[in-house]
Amino acid sequence: MKKIEIYGLRIDREIVPGDDIAKLIITAAESNGVKILDGDIIVVCSKVVAKSENRIIFLESVKPSEEAIRIATATDKDPRLVELILRESREILKIERNNIITLTKHGIVGANAGIDQSNTGGTGRVVLLPIDPDTSAKNIRRRIKSELGIDTAVIVSDTYGRPFREGQINLAIGFAGICPYRDYRGLSDRDGYILRIKNIAIVDEIAAAAELVMGQSTENTPFAIVRGIEYSRCEDTSFKDIVMPKERWLFR
Amino acid sequence: MKKIEIYGLRIDREIVPGDDIAKLIITAAESNGVKILDGDIIVVCSKVVAKSENRIIFLESVKPSEEAIRIATATDKDPRLVELILRESREILKIERNNIITLTKHGIVGANAGIDQSNTGGTGRVVLLPIDPDTSAKNIRRRIKSELGIDTAVIVSDTYGRPFREGQINLAIGFAGICPYRDYRGLSDRDGYILRIKNIAIVDEIAAAAELVMGQSTENTPFAIVRGIEYSRCEDTSFKDIVMPKERWLFR
Numbered sequence: 001m002k003k004i005e006i007y008g009l010r011i012d013r014e015i016v017p018g019d020d021i022a023k024l025i026i027t028a029a030e031s032n033g034v035k036i037l038d039g040d041i042i043v044v045c046s047k048v049v050a051k052s053e054n055r056i057i058f059l060e061s062v063k064p065s066e067e068a069i070r071i072a073t074a075t076d077k078d079p080r081l082v083e084l085i086l087r088e089s090r091e092i093l094k095i096e097r098n099n100i101i102t103l104t105k106h107g108i109v110g111a112n113a114g115i116d117q118s119n120t121g122g123t124g125r126v127v128l129l130p131i132d133p134d135t136s137a138k139n140i141r142r143r144i145k146s147e148l149g150i151d152t153a154v155i156v157s158d159t160y161g162r163p164f165r166e167g168q169i170n171l172a173i174g175f176a177g178i179c180p181y182r183d184y185r186g187l188s189d190r191d192g193y194i195l196r197i198k199n200i201a202i203v204d205e206i207a208a209a210a211e212l213v214m215g216q217s218t219e220n221t222p223f224a225i226v227r228g229i230e231y232s233r234c235e236d237t238s239f240k241d242i243v244m245p246k247e248r249w250l251f252r
Numbered sequence: 253m254k255k256i257e258i259y260g261l262r263i264d265r266e267i268v269p270g271d272d273i274a275k276l277i278i279t280a281a282e283s284n285g286v287k288i289l290d291g292d293i294i295v296v297c298s299k300v301v302a303k304s305e306n307r308i309i310f311l312e313s314v315k316p317s318e319e320a321i322r323i324a325t326a327t328d329k330d331p332r333l334v335e336l337i338l339r340e341s342r343e344i345l346k347i348e349r350n351n352i353i354t355l356t357k358h359g360i361v362g363a364n365a366g367i368d369q370s371n372t373g374g375t376g377r378v379v380l381l382p383i384d385p386d387t388s389a390k391n392i393r394r395r396i397k398s399e400l401g402i403d404t405a406v407i408v409s410d411t412y413g414r415p416f417r418e419g420q421i422n423l424a425i426g427f428a429g430i431c432p433y434r435d436y437r438g439l440s441d442r443d444g445y446i447l448r449i450k451n452i453a454i455v456d457e458i459a460a461a462a463e464l465v466m467g468q469s470t471e472n473t474p475f476a477i478v479r480g481i482e483y484s485r486c487e488d489t490s491f492k493d494i495v496m497p498k499e500r501w502l503f504r
């Protein structure tokens with residue numbers, strides 16, 4: 001029988017710039033009574049990664065452009081926030097009913113370029129996404145390996161809405177040490193039918209699963225350890241493999 | 253520390269029309285050595301629900317309409333399959349590059365009205381989605397309660413692509429005994445910022461998590477038991493609470 005275990009790791013303090021996320025994970029695992037094992041998948045909330053990388057911006061330091069002021073008026077947002085959204089985006093996809101949907105420089109489609117106004121560590125500040133969540137994941141993975149001698153996979157996760165469904169779920173925005181897919185294409189089913197589409201984005205499913213223990217920032221559980229999943233270990237993969245190229249988008 | 257456990261329940265035979273899914277779950281739990289407990293969330297693959305409800309269609313019995321033949325030619329599909337897609341859909345949203353994206357009568361946006369050509373139990377047949385996955389979930393939940401005297405939640409899950417990401421993940425298409433969301437809106441963060449958006453669709457995250465043990469049909473694991481999740485038990489909710497009304501769609 002297949003069995004998965006997911007442990008939420010609480011920490012008791014705010015993450016600040018310069019924090020060593022790998023060490024915090026190791027310490028949190030110890031204090032939560034979980035031993036990190038070979039093959040464990042560690043899911044890390046993007047906001048703590050971003051904070052440790054000093055992606056915190058004080059809004060008073062931001063001078064909005066004319067375009068930002070125009071969009072801010074149309075969407076009832078702070079023009080300084082909109083300025084940051086513009087700077088973080090490759091493209092603004094939609095401005096509609098107070099929503100700004102962007103394509104970020106990472107290739108992520110979502111609201112407000114992933115800039116977060118909640119749990120930023122204080123008022124008047126926002127947190128941008130990590131510059132390169134794949135590299136963040138790789139660094140955490142490498143540091144855990146060097147500290148513990150243990151091979152893990154790392155997934156950086158964030159919360160996203162869905163175009164045709166209410167509410168949000170967590171998805172992966174960067175990962176290391178794990179092949180993002182379980183690919184069934186070309187395999188034959190029990191009746192000889194060849195599967196043509198099925199290519200399951202397990203990194204997104206793992207990020208979603210981990211949210212169930214991590215919750216949102218108010219729960220002080222920025223890390224999860226996911227154990228028991230069959231996955232392919234690989235080094236040469238990145239978030240680019242998840243990004244659907246724009247020419248394949250069916251909805252615009 | 254929060255901890256979730258997810259057990260995949262294998263079964264060794266094909267599901268056929270008339271099968272009692274609740275009894276199969278109870279038997280599979282026993283034979284897999286898992287005791288069903290109060291509060292467990294049982295995830296069930298939509299295809300086995302559909303098969304038990306005799307939603308299997310032999311293509312030779314289907315007479316395609318002219319519209320179906322026209323769309324089938326444009327998308328390189330079997331006209332009889334397209335005829336079924338049309339019948340199951342409230343609306344065809346996109347016909348583009350061999351994809352037919354539909355809004356089903358349930359309110360689900362996805363490819364081919366969710367009609368499946370793989371693992372159908374034999375060649376020349378397809379499996380439609382359950383007519384009403386909420387009712388399917390309610391029935392399974394009620395039957396488990398009456399057989400074991402245990403209160404569980406039930407989620408029916410299926411596999412969906414995403415508009416801006418490659419690959420697919422599992423999502424909920426019907427549920428019973430569980431509030432679909434963990435709602436943070438109106439709550440204050442640690443710094444006093446009021447959350448305005450966060451409303452996590454935990455039923456979708458649970459469906460995604462369960463896929464990690466269930467895999468696709470070839471793995472013969474159509475059921476998962478998810479344990480340890482904090483959720484609100486409720487009766488008066490349905491998939492309609494997940495469906496985003498069309499007037500709120502930002503992408504078309």
